[in-house]
Amino acid sequence: MDFLRLIEETALATWVRESPSIWSFPVILLFHTFGMSLIVAVSAGIDLRILGVAPEMRLAPLEKFLPVLWIGFWLNFATGTLLLMADATMKLTNPDFYLKMAFIILSLINLRMIRKHVFRDPLIETGKFSGKARFLAWSSLFCWLVVITAGRLLAYVGQSSLYK
Amino acid sequence: MNLAHLHLLLNHFPTIGFGIGVVLFLVSLVARNLELKRASLVILFLIAVIAIPTYLTGAAAQDTLCERVNGVLKCPPDVSLVMIQKHEDWALLAFSIMEITGFVAWVGLWQMRRTSKLGVLNATAVLLLAVTAVGVMSVAANLGGDIRHPEILSPEEIAAAQSSERVPIARVIGSYVIGQTWLWPACEALHFVGLCLLFVTVLIVNLRVLGIAKSLSFTAVYQTLPLGMFGFGINLVTGMMFFLAAPQQYISNVEFHRKIILVVLAGINVLYFMLFDKAWKVKAGDDAPISSKFAALAALVLWIGILYYGNMLPFLGNAF
Numbered sequence: 240m241d242f243l244r245l246i247e248e249t250a251l252a253t254w255v256r257e258s259p260s261i262w263s264f265p266v267i268l269l270f271h272t273f274g275m276s277l278i279v280a281v282s283a284g285i286d287l288r289i290l291g292v293a294p295e296m297r298l299a300p301l302e303k304f305l306p307v308l309w310i311g312f313w314l315n316f317a318t319g320t321l322l323l324m325a326d327a328t329m330k331l332t333n334p335d336f337y338l339k340m341a342f343i344i345l346s347l348i349n350l351r352m353i354r355k356h357v358f359r360d361p362l363i364e365t366g367k368f369s370g371k372a373r374f375l376a377w378s379s380l381f382c383w384l385v386v387i388t389a390g391r392l393l394a395y396v397g398q399s400s401l402y403k
Numbered sequence: 404m405n406l407a408h409l410h411l412l413l414n415h416f417p418t419i420g421f422g423i424g425v426v427l428f429l430v431s432l433v434a435r436n437l438e439l440k441r442a443s444l445v446i447l448f449l450i451a452v453i454a455i456p457t458y459l460t461g462a463a464a465q466d467t468l469c470e471r472v473n474g475v476l477k478c479p480p481d482v483s484l485v486m487i488q489k490h491e492d493w494a495l496l497a498f499s500i501m502e503i504t505g506f507v508a509w510v511g512l513w514q515m516r517r518t519s520k521l522g523v524l525n526a527t528a529v530l531l532l533a534v535t536a537v538g539v540m541s542v543a544a545n546l547g548g549d550i551r552h553p554e555i556l557s558p559e560e561i562a563a564a565q566s567s568e569r570v571p572i573a574r575v576i577g578s579y580v581i582g583q584t585w586l587w588p589a590c591e592a593l594h595f596v597g598l599c600l601l602f603v604t605v606l607i608v609n610l611r612v613l614g615i616a617k618s619l620s621f622t623a624v625y626q627t628l629p630l631g632m633f634g635f636g637i638n639l640v641t642g643m644m645f646f647l648a649a650p651q652q653y654i655s656n657v658e659f660h661r662k663i664i665l666v667v668l669a670g671i672n673v674l675y676f677m678l679f680d681k682a683w684k685v686k687a688g689d690d691a692p693i694s695s696k697f698a699a700l701a702a703l704v705l706w707i708g709i710l711y712y713g714n715m716l717p718f719l720g721n722a723f
Contacts, residue, residue, distance in 0.1 A: 265718035274706070275595070280602035284627070286601065293626035296607075296619060303616035307606065315426055384596065391592040 245273035247329040255325035264325070272319040275390070278312025279383045282350055286376035289368050291356060299363050302354075333397035346382040349375060406463030406654060411491035414455040417501060418537070419542045420450035425533045434525060444508045445674065447533055451505020452670035456663050458498040459646065461491065463654040467645075468550070471651075483561075486550045487605035488571040493543035495573050500539055505534040508638060512677055513628055573647050578645050587648065591643040597637030598710070604631025607704050610701035612682060612691045625676070658719050662712035669705040672698065 245250060255263050281304045288298050323330050328335045357363065357372045368376075426447035441680035465487050469478035478484045504598055511525040579584050604627045610616070611624045645654050653659045675698040676682050680696040691699070 261715075261718060265715060269711060269714040272595075272598075273710060274600055276710065277606070279599040280606050283599055284603040284607055287630065292630055294621065295626055296623040300616040300618045301607075302605065305612065307610070307615075369604040383599070387595045387599070388592040391595055392588060393586050 243327040243331055246324050249324065251321070252324040252327070255321050258301065259261035264322075267318045267321050271315055274311040274318065274351060275387070276306050279387065281305065281308035281311070282346070282369055282379060282383060285353065286379045289353075289372050289376040294366065297364065297366070299358065302358055307348075329397055330393065333381065335389050335393055335396045339386055339393070343384050344388065346379060346386060349379045353379065356372040404466060404526075404585035406460045406604060406660075407467035407689060410457065410464040413453060414544065415544075417450055417454045417497070418447060418540050420453070421501065421504075421533060421540060422475060423535050424450060424495060425537055428530065428533065432530070437515070437519070437520060437521075440526075441515060444515075444529070446677070447529065448505050448509040448512065448652055449670070450649075450668055451501050451508070454498055454501045456504075458494060459654070459663060460647075461665045462469055462496055462650040463699055465491070466651070466654065482550060483520060485569065486546060488569055490550060491541060491571045492571055493546055495571075497543045498541040499667075500532060501638060504529065504536050506632065508632040509632060510629060513632075516625070516683065517622070517675055561675040568621045573650075576644070577647040577649070580644050587645070589643065590644045594638055594641040595646075597634045597641065600634030601631045601638065602634075602706070603633070604628055605702060608676065609699035612695050613683070614696075617690070618687050620687040620689075621682050621691070623687075625683075628673070628676070633686060653716075658712045658715045662716075665705050665708045665712065668701065669709065672702050688700065 247256075255267060258264070281301075284304065285298070285301050288296060288301060323336075353372070354374050356375065357368065360369075360372075365394075424443050427439060427446065428443035430436075431443055437461075465476070468487070469476045470483050476484055477486070496658060507525065509527050511521050511529055514525060515521055540558075549560075580590070607616075607627050608624045611619050611621070675695075679693050682698070685691045685695065
C-alpha cells in the first residue's frame with residue numbers, strides 16, 4: 240500500500256489527478272476513449288465480418304487495419320498508465336481493474352488466434368469460415384464487451400478519489 | 404438568439420418537412436419514379452436528423468419561458484405549464500416515431516444504391532411510419548402552439564388545462580434512469596459499445612477511401628454502413644436516457660450544443676457516400692477521387708469531434 244501511495248504522490252500522478260488544466264485528466268481520458276474506439280472498432284470489424292456482416296467485403300484486406308488497432312493499443316497503454324498512476328491506491332486494489340486487465344490479455348490472445356487460424360487459412364478467400372473461426376469471433380466480441388463494461392464501471396465501483 | 408428561439412425556428416421543420424416527404428413518397432410510389440423515391444427518402448432521413456436538435460431545444464424553451472424555483476417550474480400567467488407538458492409528451496412520442504422512420508428510410512436509401520429498387524417491405528414500413536409520425540407530430544405541434552396562444556383555445560380548454568395535474572412521460576423515464584443505480588452506468592457502457600460499432604464503419608469506409616486497404620472496392624465497404632447506423636441508433640437511445648434523466652445539465656452545456664451540431668453535419672456527410680457516384684465507382688485497387696477523400700476526411704473529423712465534445716461534457720461543461 241505504501242508503494243502504491245508513493246506512485247500516487249509522484250509529481251506526474253498528482254498533476255494528472257489535480258491539475259485544473261484541460262490538458263491533464265480530461266485530455267488523457269479523451270485519448271483513452273479514442274484509443275478504445277480504434278482498438279475495438281478494428282477488432283470488432285474483423286469479428287463481425289467473420290460472422291457474416293458485409294459478406295461482399297473480403298476479410299484478408301482487413302489485416303491492413305491492424306496497425307490502426309496497435310496505434311490505439313499503445314495510445315491506451317500510455318494514457319492508461321497515467322490514469323492508473325493518478326489513482327493507484329484505489330485502482331490496484333479494485334477487483335474490477337484486474338478483471339479489465341485479464342480480459343484485455345484474453346482479447347489480445349484471441350486476436351492472435353484469429354490471425355493464426357483465420358487469416359493464415361488458405362481458404363480465407365472463399366469467404367466460408369469454420370466453426371472455430373466463428374467461435375473465435377464471438378469470444379473476441381465478448382471479451383471486448385467485458386473490457387468496455389469493466390472499464391466504464393471503474394468510475395463507479397470502489398472508492399475512486401478521481402470521481403468523488 | 405437563444406435556444407428557445409432556435410426551438411421556435413426548428414419546430415416547423417419536422418411537421419412540414421415530414422408532410423412534404425410523405426406526399427412526395429406517395430407520388431413516387433404511384434408514379435413508380437425511382438428518383439422521386441430517393442428524394443423523398445432523403446427528405447425523411449434529413450428531417451429525422453433535424454428532429455434531434457428540435458426535440459432537445461424544447462427543454463431549453465421551457466426553461467426560458469418558465470422559471471425554476473427550488474426545482475419546481477413557475478410559469479408566467481399567460482403560459483400554461485400543463486400545455487407545455489402535454490406538448491412534451493406528444494413531442495417525445497413523435498420524435499421517437501420520426502427517428503424510427505428516419506432509420507427505415509435510410510435503410511431504404513442504402514438498399515436502393517445497391518439494387519436500384521426499393522423493396523416492398525421497406526416502402527410499406529416507411530409509408531406507415533411516416534404517416535403515423537405526421538399525425539402524432541401534428542398533435543404535438545398544435546399543442547405547442549397552444550402554449551403561447553390562449554386566444555385559439557376555448558374557455559373550457561383553458562379551464563381543463565389549468566385544473567389537471569400531470570407528470571410528463573419524459574420525467575417518468577428520466578426519474579427511472581436516475582432512480583435505478585445501475586441504469587445510468589449501464590447506459591454509459593452501452594454508449595461506448597455503440598460508439599465502437601459506429602467506428603467499425605467510420606474507420607473501414609473512410610480509411611479505405613483515404614487509401615488504406617485499397618484492394619477493397621467501395622461497394623464492399625459500403626456494406627458495413629448499416630452496422631454503423633445500428634451503433635448510432637444505440638447511442639441515440641442511450642443518449643436520450645441521459646438527456647431525459649438530467650436535461651438541465653445538457654441544455655446549458657455549450658459542449659453538448661456543439662456535439663449535436665456535429666451529429667447533424669455527420670448525418671448530412673453520410674448521404675455523400677449514398678447518393679453520389681464518385682465514391683461508388685471506386686473499384687478494388689483504385690485510388691478514390693479527391694472529392695471523396697475530402698468527404699472521408701470530413702467524416703473522420705466530425706466523428707472525432709463528436710467524441711471530443713462528448714468526453715469534455717463534464718470537464719468544460721457542467722455534466723456529471
